[in-house]
Amino acid sequence: MDITQLGDRILSGDRRALARAITLVESRRADHRAEATALLDRLARSERQALRIGLSGTPGVGKSTFIESFGMMLVGQGLRVAVLAVDPSSARSGGSILGDKTRMERLSREPNAFIRPSPSQSHLGGVARRTREAVALCEAAGFDVVLIETVGVGQSETVVSELSDLFLLLLAPAGGDELQGVKRGIMEMADMILVNKADGPLKPVATRTCADYAGALRLLRKRPQDPEHFPKALTVSAVEEHGLAEAWTEMQTLTQWRKAQGHWARNRAAQARYWFGQEVRHALLARLESPQARSEMDRLAKAAADGDLTPASAAEQMLAYLNANR
Known part of the structure; x- marks a missing residue:
């Protein structure tokens, strides 16, 4: 494989080359890992950055529907959007369905959008083993926003916060047990809680649920990377596409404040340090194989x-x- 040619095609925004490069970085072969490292080193010189948005939530909450509606809105504003969706792998067979593209039919047809499902395999934390490198490839390809959809299985999905600039937690109109279940762990990592399915007969329930979560957020310890009134809870409807523009405005407000205050750069530096440690640990464990x-x-x-x-x-x-x- 000609790494130089592949890198040039990625920098020009070639989606087919991007898909091939992600396949390369996901490979476990030693020669492929060497080529992937060389490719990433080459692309890092471009210093392109995208807004990385991690998205987690319980199964059935409508993550794929939200991502499609939200992505279509961003594409309509002239932005290029990449979606990295992590699909759970079977503990018995190791296989994954990888059906996210079929669930985002409209977005998958957009020339300014790119959707890539990847199996979680045995990697914990809601993301795939090489999601971080796939994010870097998408940035090099010139995408403005990279959406990282996690497996969606519970509170352990905090690793996504180590590779995103904003971490969104998508929840369904409910309360009580669900609020109790997420009050620590993943909720403390969230920059914004979005209560989805705020439409039809569920709209009043969603409004009350949003108020419950807003109250719960006020009880959490104040974080230095948050301006006044953040993190916050909002209601959205992915089906009716209500509240998406307001949520995007809040995301931009938070991003601009963090950049101005230096939190953006410090967060990215801390993430690089974290992934350096992870790479060393995985390399040491690989010696046992x-x-x-x-x-x-x-x-x-x-x-x-x-x-x-x-x-x-x-x-x-x-x-x-x-x-x-x-």
Whole structure:
């Protein structure tokens, strides 16, 4: 693969080249990883930046419908929008449906939009293993807004806050148990809560739910990266496309304030530090996957199971083996 040519095509906004590059960075082959690293290093020189918006929420809340309506609105304003959707993988087969493109039929036909579903595989935190690198590729391709849709399974989906500038939490018109379930963890990470499905008979319920969440947000500790009245809760209807423009205005207000106060740059620097640590950890864990290391692991695991070694002693011997075979 000609990395130089591929990089030039991405910088020119070629969506097919972008899709090919994302496939490259998602590959686990050693030669592909080397090519992906070279490509990302080359594209980093462009210093292009997009507004990265992470979006999480419970299954069935209407994340895909919201993203399509919101994306269509942004495209209508002349912006280029990329959607990186993470699909849950089966713990048994490892497969994923990857049906997000079919659920965003209108947006997928837009020439200024790009939709890429990726399997979560065994990676925790609601995003795929290489979502961060896919975001960087989309920025290099000249997209103005990158929407990152998480798996949508609960409070553990806070990793998306480590690769986004804004983190939106999408919730359905409800209260009580649902409010209790998200009062900590993911809710503390959210920059904005959007109560979806505020239409028809659910509109009054959505309004009350929004008021409940707004009250809950006021009880949380004030964060230095938030101006007055943030984070806040709003009602939206992805189906009727109500409230989307107001939500976008609030997102722009928050983004501009953070840039002016220096929080944007500090957040991006902190995220780079976080992902550096993650890369080192994954590289160290990858050393355990070699055939020789697996054989030694099996031998020491058997010794621990048979009682010949304690688990702590077996672990020490395994670390000594890795240090001796670097």
